[in-house]
Amino acid sequence: MKNQNPTFYEEVRGNGVSRRDFLKFCTTMAAFLGLEASGVAQIAKALQSKPRLPVIWFHFQECTCCSESFIRASHPIVANIVLDKISLDYQETLMAASGFQAEDAYKAVMQKFPGEYIVMVEGSIPTENEAYCCIGGRSALQILREAVQNCKAVVAWGNCASAGCVQAASPNPTGAKPVHKVISGKPVINVQGCPPIADVMAGVVVHLLTFDRIPQLDGLGRPKAFYSRRVHDTCYRRANFDAGLFVESFDDEGAKRGYCLYKMGCKGPVTYNSCGIIKWNDSVSYPIQSGHPCIGCAEAGFWDNGPFYQHLPGVAGFGVETTADKIGVGLGIATAVGIAGHAIVTNIRKHKEIINEPEEGSNVETTKES
Amino acid sequence: MRSRTIPLREVHVWELPVRIYHWINALCIVSLCITGYIIGNPPAFMKGTEAYFNFWFGTVRFIHFVSAFLFFFNFIFRIYWGFTGNEFSRWYNFIPLKRCQWKEILDVIKVDVLQVTSKRIDSIGHNSLASLVYFITFLIFLLQCLTGFGMYGAMSSAFLPRLFGWVVPFLGGDMNVRQIHHLLMWGFILFALVHIYLVFYHDYIERRGVTSSMIGGWKFIEEDVIERHENKTEECPKG
Numbered sequence: 206m207k208n209q210n211p212t213f214y215e216e217v218r219g220n221g222v223s224r225r226d227f228l229k230f231c232t233t234m235a236a237f238l239g240l241e242a243s244g245v246a247q248i249a250k251a252l253q254s255k256p257r258l259p260v261i262w263f264h265f266q267e268c269t270c271c272s273e274s275f276i277r278a279s280h281p282i283v284a285n286i287v288l289d290k291i292s293l294d295y296q297e298t299l300m301a302a303s304g305f306q307a308e309d310a311y312k313a314v315m316q317k318f319p320g321e322y323i324v325m326v327e328g329s330i331p332t333e334n335e336a337y338c339c340i341g342g343r344s345a346l347q348i349l350r351e352a353v354q355n356c357k358a359v360v361a362w363g364n365c366a367s368a369g370c371v372q373a374a375s376p377n378p379t380g381a382k383p384v385h386k387v388i389s390g391k392p393v394i395n396v397q398g399c400p401p402i403a404d405v406m407a408g409v410v411v412h413l414l415t416f417d418r419i420p421q422l423d424g425l426g427r428p429k430a431f432y433s434r435r436v437h438d439t440c441y442r443r444a445n446f447d448a449g450l451f452v453e454s455f456d457d458e459g460a461k462r463g464y465c466l467y468k469m470g471c472k473g474p475v476t477y478n479s480c481g482i483i484k485w486n487d488s489v490s491y492p493i494q495s496g497h498p499c500i501g502c503a504e505a506g507f508w509d510n511g512p513f514y515q516h517l518p519g520v521a522g523f524g525v526e527t528t529a530d531k532i533g534v535g536l537g538i539a540t541a542v543g544i545a546g547h548a549i550v551t552n553i554r555k556h557k558e559i560i561n562e563p564e565e566g567s568n569v570e571t572t573k574e575s
Numbered sequence: 576m577r578s579r580t581i582p583l584r585e586v587h588v589w590e591l592p593v594r595i596y597h598w599i600n601a602l603c604i605v606s607l608c609i610t611g612y613i614i615g616n617p618p619a620f621m622k623g624t625e626a627y628f629n630f631w632f633g634t635v636r637f638i639h640f641v642s643a644f645l646f647f648f649n650f651i652f653r654i655y656w657g658f659t660g661n662e663f664s665r666w667y668n669f670i671p672l673k674r675c676q677w678k679e680i681l682d683v684i685k686v687d688v689l690q691v692t693s694k695r696i697d698s699i700g701h702n703s704l705a706s707l708v709y710f711i712t713f714l715i716f717l718l719q720c721l722t723g724f725g726m727y728g729a730m731s732s733a734f735l736p737r738l739f740g741w742v743v744p745f746l747g748g749d750m751n752v753r754q755i756h757h758l759l760m761w762g763f764i765l766f767a768l769v770h771i772y773l774v775f776y777h778d779y780i781e782r783r784g785v786t787s788s789m790i791g792g793w794k795f796i797e798e799d800v801i802e803r804h805e806n807k808t809e810e811c812p813k814g
């Protein structure tokens with residue numbers, strides 16, 4: 206029988222991965238995490254010596270695109286992360302167990318590894334009526350609150366768990382809330398994106414494993430290593446932005462020449478993600494490279510910041526097509542009309558003051574000569 | 576020739592620093608509104624060329640940022656001057672804490688806005704309604720600086736923009752900040768329209784020389800108003 210708690214290295218070697226490939230993987234991860242050269246050794250050491258990370262992975266209100274992204278990570282070893290390095294004792298999509306056995310599996314993790322296990326969450330939590338999302342007869346909120354009580358940290362996968370995503374978009378019928386809004390007292394790592402980039406997800410897991418602490422987070426709880434740069438500042442089309450060369454429609458010459466997609470509603474300037482650096486699908490491409498503007502999927506409320514193909518969102522209360530400029534021009538015209546009206550009234554009502562006839566009760570003396 | 580003789584005295588209302596502040600401010604706002612509008616709606620007038628040869632959008636943004644820094648420090652200076660300048664530029668003019676200031680606001684609305692009564696408004700500097708509007712404008716200046724530097728922080732690691740790092744999370748993300756920043760631009764445009772009209776209006780009606788007061792610093796004020804101001808028997812002493 207195998208070691209009860211084998212290390213990740215033992216696992217992947219057992220699966221036929223060469224040491225050379227293993228080290229390549231460690232190097233890639235160190236690069237993604239922005240570590241210095243010594244970081245490679247740290248990662249290699251951690252993966253060779255540390256037991257697997259106990260993990261409970263919940264699916265609440267979501268579409269499973271985060272799991273889908275994760276298992277498509279670029280490096281072949283990353284697949285092993287999912288299946289071996291972290292012990293997915295409870296992962297509703299991937300585990301074999303079901304029913305009572307499944308419930309037992311995650312309860313066992315909570316009992317066996319108190320203070321050590323990580324809770325990973327995909328999906329938002331309904332609060333308008335908890336019954337909108339129930340598993341095994343208990344609500345998402347109950348399950349999550351119980352599970353985080355003794356956990357080490359919480360990883361919120363994707364926009365749903367980090368900011369509510371489409372479920373929380375106006376009018377948010379289920380009262381969907383992200384993880385950090387419904388629990389307290391535990392560190393929450395928001396791994397943003399819809400879905401997050403697979404290598405980013407892998408990077409976060411490797412970081413947790415190697416350093417035994419949560420990565421540095423930004424003001425919105427996102428790991429700085431992956432979310433501190435704007436898509437706009439890492440975009441290869443940026444030179445076109447500064448040059449004022451813009452795509453005006455998806456079939457114009459500018460689109461063919463690869464001009465900047467700013468006027469097509471690109472949200473790159475307001476979005477923090479690694480798309481321009483790590484890219485997608487084994488670093489083949491990313492949306493902007495394929496000619497589509499960024500829709501800002503790694504930002505809170507991006508569904509409500511639409512339309513996607515418009516630079517600024519509609520103004521709340523005025524309808525989605527009504528931009529700040531339309532309202533501004535309207536108010537400007539109203540003001541100009543008001544000013545003109547006031548000027549006319551002034552010349553009628555204040556006639557006396559303008560020609561300076563003395564007013565009753567004032568001590569103005571007027572002399573008229575001609 | 577038509578002329579009139581009335582007892583007037585010249586009063587030095589706006590000291591040189593206030594006037595310099597005012598015109599730097601006005602120029603910055605014009606520049607920021609124009610460049611800001613272009614940043615929000617860039618005209619795509621170039622086709623069939625490569626990025627290597629051009630940088631016009633970068634230049635527009637550069638002008639926006641240079642004007643923004645000037646605007647910011649000029650504004651800081653005005654706040655400072657609100658505590659050291661003459662009585663007409665002091666902070667207490669702008670915040671209606673006294674009952675009589677609210678009464679004057681009502682009077683100005685009746686006399687100048689709705690024009691239902693006729694009465695002379697005695698204030699030598701700003702009248703109370705104008706002051707309140709300037710105060711609100713100052714708050715908008717502040718908000719515009721907060722949102723502007725909040726966005727600027729993403730592209731700079733300099734000390735000053737970093738101080739505004741909290742703005743973006745506080746306002747719920749870059750998109751909101753950008754939207755607020757853009758909407759406020761229209762606040763500036765509307766203010767400028769009304770402000771310039773009202774300067775002309777007051778000059779036309781009151782003939783205290785308010786337009787040139789922001790150039791030379793002096794206003795013509797009726798003698799009795801000055802006497803009451805000096806004896807502290809005016810309707811609404813602000814100090």
Ligand code: HEM
Binds near residue numbers: 605705767
């Ligand atoms: C974009 C254009 C302008 C802006 C944003 C602007 C802004 C302001 C502000 C903020 C004040 C309050 C000053 C203080 O006490 O610190 C002020 C006062 C004043 N401004 Fe302007 N101004 C503009 C254009 C003009 C122009 C074109 C004129 C004259 C031709 C003018 C004449 C005055 C005068 C006379 C005052 C004193 C008002 C009073 O006593 O009621 N301004 N302006």
Ligand code: HEM
Binds near residue numbers: 607644
């Ligand atoms: C009178 C004051 C100002 C006005 C009217 C103004 C107006 C604007 C407008 C309309 C935009 C375009 C927003 C969009 O649609 O994307 C903009 C962008 C911007 N403004 Fe201002 N602004 C003002 C002051 C400032 C200040 C004080 C700063 C501080 C640094 C600032 C920094 C910025 C930045 C960083 C951007 C984004 C530029 C980019 O990413 O390309 N602005 N401004």
Ligand code: SF4
Binds near residue numbers: 438467472474498499
């Ligand atoms: S395509 Fe988008 S992200 Fe790239 S430079 Fe243009 S606006 Fe920025």
Ligand code: SF4
Binds near residue numbers: 436
């Ligand atoms: S380019 Fe923008 S919308 Fe597309 S995946 Fe990246 S962050 Fe999300």
